[in-house]
Amino acid sequence: MNNKTTYTLCKHCDHFVDENYFREEDIISREATTMTVKGYEVPMARYLHQDDAFQEYDHNGEPGETRTLEEWEVARPDLFVQHEDDSIGPNSIHHSRRGKSVGELPPEGWRPENCKPIG
Numbered sequence: 533m534n535n536k537t538t539y540t541l542c543k544h545c546d547h548f549v550d551e552n553y554f555r556e557e558d559i560i561s562r563e564a565t566t567m568t569v570k571g572y573e574v575p576m577a578r579y580l581h582q583d584d585a586f587q588e589y590d591h592n593g594e595p596g597e598t599r600t601l602e603e604w605e606v607a608r609p610d611l612f613v614q615h616e617d618d619s620i621g622p623n624s625i626h627h628s629r630r631g632k633s634v635g636e637l638p639p640e641g642w643r644p645e646n647c648k649p650i651g
Contacts, residue, residue: 539604542581543596545589545631546611546622549579565592584623591631 533626542549552567554576560568566575580591615624622628 536600538598538600540595540598541604541608542579542591543594545581546608546628547581547583547593549581549586549593549595552580554575565594584619587623589631609648610616621635 539548541549551612552643554569558569558570558596563575564576565578569576577592579595581587581589582594599607610627611621613624614620614625615626617624617626619625619627
């Protein structure tokens with residue numbers, strides 16, 4: 533990741549989001565979190581969560597606060613912690629479950645001090 537590039541955190545969870553890309557001429561309409569696109573029968577997500585592809589959300593991605601990577605590392609170091617399950621930040625079951633569908637919870641007795649920063 534480039535430290536000068538900005539990254540936007542989802543309003544509803546701890547994952548970064550990026551705008552879904554479709555050619556402008558194919559977009560029929562845009563809503564807050566979805567868009568209608570030529571060739572698709574159902575509305576498409578307007579913003580995509582940047583995750584490990586194993587996450588289940590209880591919401592559509594929606595942009596919140598934007599900062600540089602360096603600023604995020606200072607403001608939210610928890611987003612960059614490698615947990616004992618080897619997942620990083622919000623991809624781990626040990627991270628906050630805010631915005632996630634009900635799923636596996638951290639094991640009993642889990643403590644944040646068992647985690648190590650990546651790098």
